[in-house]
Amino acid sequence: MTVTAHPRPSAVAQAVAIAGRSVRGVLRQPPQWVPSLVFPLFFNAVSAAAFDRTRALPGFPEVNSFLTFLLPATILQGVLLGATAAGNDAAVDIENGFFDRLVLSPMSRVSLLGGRLVGSMALGVVQVVFFLSVLSVFGARLENPLAGVLVLVVVGALLAGAVGAFSVSIALRTGSVEAVNGFFPIFFAALFMSSAFFPPSLSGGWFETVASINPITWIVDGLRDVIIEGWVPGAAARAIAVSAALGVLAIFMATRSLAARIRT
Amino acid sequence: MTEPILAEGLVRKFGDLVAVDGIDLCVAQGEIFGFLGPNGAGKSTTVRMLTTLLSPSAGTARVAGFDVVSQAAQVRRVIGVALQDAAIDPIMTGRELLKLQAVLHGIPRRISRERGDELLARVGLAAAADRRVGTYSGGMRRRLDLALALIHEPRVLFLDEPTTGLDPTSRMALWEEVRRLNGEFGTTVLLTTQYLEEADQLAGRIAIIDGGRIVRKGEPEALKDAVGSPTLRIDVDPEYLARATEVLEHFGEMRPARSGRLAIGLDGGASRLAEVVRALDAAGVVLNHMELDAPSLDDVFAEATGRRLEGAEETQAPVEVSG
Amino acid sequence: MTAAVEGLGATHEPKVLASAGVVAWRGVLRTTRFPAIIVQSIFFPAFFLLVYTGLYRAVTELPNFPTDRAANWYLPFMMMQGAAFSGVGAGFATAVDIDNGFFDRLLLVPGRRISILLGTLGFALVRAVTVAFLVMILGLGLGARFTDAPLGLPLLFLGVASMSLIASCYSLGLIYRVKDQRVAPMFQVGIFVALFVSTAQVPLDLATGWLHDAARFNPVTNILRLGRQAFLTGGVTWTDTWGGLVAVVATTAVAGMWAYTGLRKYID
Numbered sequence: 001m002t003v004t005a006h007p008r009p010s011a012v013a014q015a016v017a018i019a020g021r022s023v024r025g026v027l028r029q030p031p032q033w034v035p036s037l038v039f040p041l042f043f044n045a046v047s048a049a050a051f052d053r054t055r056a057l058p059g060f061p062e063v064n065s066f067l068t069f070l071l072p073a074t075i076l077q078g079v080l081l082g083a084t085a086a087g088n089d090a091a092v093d094i095e096n097g098f099f100d101r102l103v104l105s106p107m108s109r110v111s112l113l114g115g116r117l118v119g120s121m122a123l124g125v126v127q128v129v130f131f132l133s134v135l136s137v138f139g140a141r142l143e144n145p146l147a148g149v150l151v152l153v154v155v156g157a158l159l160a161g162a163v164g165a166f167s168v169s170i171a172l173r174t175g176s177v178e179a180v181n182g183f184f185p186i187f188f189a190a191l192f193m194s195s196a197f198f199p200p201s202l203s204g205g206w207f208e209t210v211a212s213i214n215p216i217t218w219i220v221d222g223l224r225d226v227i228i229e230g231w232v233p234g235a236a237a238r239a240i241a242v243s244a245a246l247g248v249l250a251i252f253m254a255t256r257s258l259a260a261r262i263r264t
Numbered sequence: 265m266t267e268p269i270l271a272e273g274l275v276r277k278f279g280d281l282v283a284v285d286g287i288d289l290c291v292a293q294g295e296i297f298g299f300l301g302p303n304g305a306g307k308s309t310t311v312r313m314l315t316t317l318l319s320p321s322a323g324t325a326r327v328a329g330f331d332v333v334s335q336a337a338q339v340r341r342v343i344g345v346a347l348q349d350a351a352i353d354p355i356m357t358g359r360e361l362l363k364l365q366a367v368l369h370g371i372p373r374r375i376s377r378e379r380g381d382e383l384l385a386r387v388g389l390a391a392a393a394d395r396r397v398g399t400y401s402g403g404m405r406r407r408l409d410l411a412l413a414l415i416h417e418p419r420v421l422f423l424d425e426p427t428t429g430l431d432p433t434s435r436m437a438l439w440e441e442v443r444r445l446n447g448e449f450g451t452t453v454l455l456t457t458q459y460l461e462e463a464d465q466l467a468g469r470i471a472i473i474d475g476g477r478i479v480r481k482g483e484p485e486a487l488k489d490a491v492g493s494p495t496l497r498i499d500v501d502p503e504y505l506a507r508a509t510e511v512l513e514h515f516g517e518m519r520p521a522r523s524g525r526l527a528i529g530l531d532g533g534a535s536r537l538a539e540v541v542r543a544l545d546a547a548g549v550v551l552n553h554m555e556l557d558a559p560s561l562d563d564v565f566a567e568a569t570g571r572r573l574e575g576a577e578e579t580q581a582p583v584e585v586s587g
Numbered sequence: 588m589t590a591a592v593e594g595l596g597a598t599h600e601p602k603v604l605a606s607a608g609v610v611a612w613r614g615v616l617r618t619t620r621f622p623a624i625i626v627q628s629i630f631f632p633a634f635f636l637l638v639y640t641g642l643y644r645a646v647t648e649l650p651n652f653p654t655d656r657a658a659n660w661y662l663p664f665m666m667m668q669g670a671a672f673s674g675v676g677a678g679f680a681t682a683v684d685i686d687n688g689f690f691d692r693l694l695l696v697p698g699r700r701i702s703i704l705l706g707t708l709g710f711a712l713v714r715a716v717t718v719a720f721l722v723m724i725l726g727l728g729l730g731a732r733f734t735d736a737p738l739g740l741p742l743l744f745l746g747v748a749s750m751s752l753i754a755s756c757y758s759l760g761l762i763y764r765v766k767d768q769r770v771a772p773m774f775q776v777g778i779f780v781a782l783f784v785s786t787a788q789v790p791l792d793l794a795t796g797w798l799h800d801a802a803r804f805n806p807v808t809n810i811l812r813l814g815r816q817a818f819l820t821g822g823v824t825w826t827d828t829w830g831g832l833v834a835v836v837a838t839t840a841v842a843g844m845w846a847y848t849g850l851r852k853y854i855d
Contacts, residue, residue: 317694342597351688355616371595
């Protein structure tokens with residue numbers, strides 16, 4: 001009897017398989033992705049209608065509508081809500097034993113992690129396109145649509161990957177869905193303590209200080225400059241660089257967490 | 265005195281599904297009545313209607329003389345219920361749950377404390393009483409559930425599959441307790457189960473339920489006697505099945521059997537066993553196993569429904585042999 | 588022990604209040620054993636109060652804003668938000684009870700089943716008022732100042748209590764009807780929409796477009812108006828009070844009926 005050894009699949013193919021599973025898994029569970037699309041739109045529709053008159057305050061950026069001002073916040077909220085699903089899925093896989101099966105397979109560690117992150121990033125891109133489409137109907141405007149869309153999509157994807165990697169690292173460390181969900185308020189808090197929802201220069205005091213050292217402020221400000229003024233290379237670079245840096249940090253954490261879990 | 269449990273034409277529908285399809289029931293004072301049937305037969309649904317947890321779609325029922333619909337609150341004062349899933353809160357202790365139950369029944373504290381301690385001792389949970397129920401084993405939870413059902417000295421006790429999932433020792437202990445309640449206090453018990461032995465051991469009378477209807481009712485011994493002949497079961501390899509069936513058909517009626525087995529009601533009983541063996545041998549059938557059993561409640565169920573109750577998933581209908 | 592001919596259950600009549608009380612006691616027990624629940628109930632309104640008073644400080648500079656302190660404006664809303672989400676907690680706890688079968692034990696209460704509802708609401712109310720009180724202390728620390736405490740404070744806590752009852756009844760009515768934990772996210776969604784499509788963030792005359800129109804008809808707007816009087820210029824007036832009282836009574840009554848009829852239909 002002869003034994004046929006199948007050729008080991010490439011890391012890319014493995015990653016694509018995992019990414020596909022991630023995306024399919026999320027799509028099959030509307031409660032996972034519907035809130036990440038609906039909630040940011042609702043919350044920002046209410047905020048825009050409530051705070052529109054504050055555009056008249058001295059020092060408020062020149063925007064045609066508060067929705068335009070909130071565009072970065074909308075995207076970040078959506079990415080935050082959607083990308084934690086990667087961590088949730090990883091925790092569920094660990095809890096029900098499927099993760100062990102993946103580890104025992106010939107799958108490379110890079111593909112194992114990379115696939116999930118690619119899945120998150122793909123969903124992040126979909127979210128950005130969705131939000132831009134809907135909000136532009138209601139008056140949000142990009143000064144340079146091409147540049148604006150490009151930068152928003154790139155940053156959205158990078159942040160989705162970063163948040164996804166971070167939530168996966170929590171899942172790998174704790175193996176618990178509850179622990180992953182427990183971190184969500186922290187992300188949310190970080191988003192609020194930034195320039196996402198209102199100009200910190202108008203808030204003043206301790207808030208302005210905290211917001212100024214929050215990396216999310218640097219990302220939001222970079223995005224907003226591109227949205228309002230058009231192609232501003234420095235602003236775009238800042239937003240992309242900070243998002244990428246957060247992504248690198250999160251991937252590093254996730255890799256360490258994966259190694260720790262496989263060892264134990 | 266009115267019967268403790270009286271139901272006429274009880275029906276329950278869930279949309280198009282008829283879970284209970286016209287049940288008539290009369291349980292006498294001090295009786296242990298068994299409700300035997302497979303999963304999904306309608307046992308729990310019937311119990312839920314009798315205990316006012318579900319309203320009937322049609323029909324009437326009276327428990328301890330009170331109508332389950334119009335006098336539901338009075339019914340609940342005199343019944344004790346231990347449901348299929350032990351309905352307990354894992355973060356409370358056993359003693360706290362008893363206190364909750366006692367207050368819900370309006371029992372004054374001085375009486376309820378003493379009664380609670382007595383019940384905990386009786387069901388063997390005195391040592392664990394102040395531990396959270398989440399730390400209890402399955403058997404301990406069931407015993408606590410029983411204690412909770414008894415705190416107010418009910419006249420009628422409903423036990424819905426009380427020993428499902430318990431180990432044999434815990435099961436026996438629970439049976440003992442049920443017999444004691446019935447013997448010492450005269451408590452009327454309606455017990456649902458899918459275990460033949462449980463119905464056989466505990467119940468004075470049983471009703472066999474299938475597809476929402478009662479298919480047989482009476483004392484276990486009488487029901488078994490009505491089946492008549494003992495069941496002869498043989499195991500043979502597949503190549504002998506047809507030949508063996510042809511032979512056996514001359515000795516009695518085919519009965520439902522597990523996959524790979526044949527069963528007949530052996531006319532004439534054990535005295536014809538030698539004849540059967542000679543006939544099978546003459547036909548060239550190689551026997552792997554043979555057993556002869558007195559009629560069981562499983563046979564009663566099989567005769568009524570054409571299926572076996574135990575190992576139901578392996579049941580096959582008697583093999584049809586043409587020719 | 589000799590058996591009573593009638594049995595303890597037959598000879599003792601349960602009282603609605605006593606039964607409700609022990610159901611509420613169970614809620615207290617669960618909270619003390621899971622302190623994370625209460626910590627979370629306090630954390631969110633406290634955090635958002637902190638954020639809103641810092642983030643939207645400049646909003647008070649808009650013309651005709653009824654106070655010059657952001658804390659004065661947002662504190663009553665955060666207290667009511669905390670109360671509302673504590674109320675939703677009652678729905679979550681009941682959903683768990685239904686899922687694990689414990690709710691059947693409560694349904695077997697020999698007395699009137701309304702005691703289950705009253706006990707659940709009672710505990711939710713106690714929790715809500717406690718959370719609101721703690722958030723109020725934080726708010727005072729962040730710079731909120733009373734303009735009319737003697738009259739305003741009772742009205743504020745009336746608003747807090749009604750938000751708790753409304754949110755509890757809404758959630759309970761839903762879970763009694765659906766009987767499935769998966770409906771639980773709808774509790775939060777419904778309450779969130781009701782809270783924010785109002786004068787939560789800015790006064791009515793500063794809200795624009797659809798928000799202005801919708802907030803006018805939202806009873807939460809009137810309940811907020813009732814409760815905010817303790818902190819706004821001009822203090823308590825009959826104009827701002829009567830609408831709030833009507834909203835409190837009417838909305839609580841409607842929500843209460845929603846929950847009660849849901850409970851009655853539970854066994855159908």
